[in-house]
Amino acid sequence: MKRRAFLQGSLALGAAAILPLNIVEVEAGEHERFTFAFISDAHIQQIKGNRFVESWDKGLQMAVAQCNLMDPKPDFVLFGGDLAQLGKKAELDHGAEILSALRAPVKMMMGEHDYYLDLGEEWQKMFGEPTYSFDHKGVHFVVLNSILVDERWINKWKTPMERMQTMAGLDDPNGSPFMVGKKQLEWLKRDLAKYPDDTPLVVFSHSPLQKIYKGWNFWTEDCEDFYQIVKRFKKVNVIYGHVHQIQYNKIGNIAFNSVMATAWPWPYPDSYKKAERYVPKMTVKMNRADPFFERDATGWQFVNVHSGRVDMHYILPNNENRIVAYDFRKNRPQDLKFQECQIPPQKHY
Ligand SMILES: [Fe+2]
Ligand SMILES: [Fe+2]
Numbered sequence: 001m002k003r004r005a006f007l008q009g010s011l012a013l014g015a016a017a018i019l020p021l022n023i024v025e026v027e028a029g030e031h032e033r034f035t036f037a038f039i040s041d042a043h044i045q046q047i048k049g050n051r052f053v054e055s056w057d058k059g060l061q062m063a064v065a066q067c068n069l070m071d072p073k074p075d076f077v078l079f080g081g082d083l084a085q086l087g088k089k090a091e092l093d094h095g096a097e098i099l100s101a102l103r104a105p106v107k108m109m110m111g112e113h114d115y116y117l118d119l120g121e122e123w124q125k126m127f128g129e130p131t132y133s134f135d136h137k138g139v140h141f142v143v144l145n146s147i148l149v150d151e152r153w154i155n156k157w158k159t160p161m162e163r164m165q166t167m168a169g170l171d172d173p174n175g176s177p178f179m180v181g182k183k184q185l186e187w188l189k190r191d192l193a194k195y196p197d198d199t200p201l202v203v204f205s206h207s208p209l210q211k212i213y214k215g216w217n218f219w220t221e222d223c224e225d226f227y228q229i230v231k232r233f234k235k236v237n238v239i240y241g242h243v244h245q246i247q248y249n250k251i252g253n254i255a256f257n258s259v260m261a262t263a264w265p266w267p268y269p270d271s272y273k274k275a276e277r278y279v280p281k282m283t284v285k286m287n288r289a290d291p292f293f294e295r296d297a298t299g300w301q302f303v304n305v306h307s308g309r310v311d312m313h314y315i316l317p318n319n320e321n322r323i324v325a326y327d328f329r330k331n332r333p334q335d336l337k338f339q340e341c342q343i344p345p346q347k348h349y
Contacts, residue, residue, distance in 0.1 A: 032137040035072060037104065038301050039063045040080030040241035041261030043113060044095040052094055055294045056085070059262030060098050062317075063300055068103050075136065077104050080241030080259055081111025081147070081206035086164050089122050096126060107134075111206045111242065112147040112178070112217075117164040119154070131184055133191050139200045139305060142191065144184060146205035146220055146240075149176035177214060177221040178207040185225050192229065200308030201236045208240045210249060210256060218243055227252060235308035245297070246314060248324045250332035257303075257312045257324060257333060265297030293318040 042060040045053040067077060079099060084091035092114065099106055108127040110120060120130065130145040153176035157163035166174050180188075195201075203209070209226050212218035220226075230236045236254040244261035295317045302313035309326035310333070316322065327334040 035074045037067045037074040037077040040259045041082040043085045043263035044091045045085035046090045056263045063262045064101050074104050077106045079108050081109045082113040087117030110145050116167040117160050142203045144205045146180050146207045147178050148181045175217050177219050179221040197232050201233050203238045205240045207242050209238050237310040248333040259301050260299040
């Protein structure tokens, strides 16, 4: 990590430390430095009429406010999916209205909570195609829609809302594993064909493009097909939402980093303990969310893509900030402070 980049980030963040959002700084080797923000998993939820769950609203509003205060300004903001809780037009509208206050161009990604009511119809009307790519200052960015499932599962429900609520279940016992699907994978092959192997690649997906734990749908069934397609690239980075917690991994040439949600944190050690025999061991355990701090274990990221690899700077309003940086000696992402130990109790700020 470059000291100047970190200091710049720290200063900007210090100015806005009480506000939560997700920001990304990119510096790709010889390429021009730039920053982008990553805001994810807002889960805007309608109670009735124009009443929405206030805490989820606040998480997103704080992210937007902090993003607007960043200096240097991010070149763009990626929204990582799950804008709505139950895919309703009112929720998408309300979320879009909050995002409209952003003073940087916004790029959208679809989450399963946005999709399974009307199979993405309203979302696409508002935000366009869910699969696309773009080049930015020497880095090739790809946005995939990785929350698709088998057609048979889609058609087995009596009503669209029954399907949506089943998919929205936190532990997803009756869900169906996510996948990218053949059509998008074919598109990806064509999209990447013209890029040389040394182009830094950053792929955004809502679900982890990995098989982490099926019971919570931290899973993408055809992720190996994706690995094959990007195999020839020297530096591939996947940044994903959906898991509402810090995760990192390396598989072959691909480094993986997750982002925090602005809505709520994913279950904590107690819930892991209950399901001990069924869940994989976490590399880095999280602190338990404190119910008296509604922003506990939520936050945003400041991403530095120096040398074409990703360093994640997690800015956590109610917890100690964390950095998961790419370690070139070990050739994988590493948590700088908490790699070898359980996190001690954290102070609130
Ligand atoms: Fe989510
Ligand atoms: Fe999700």
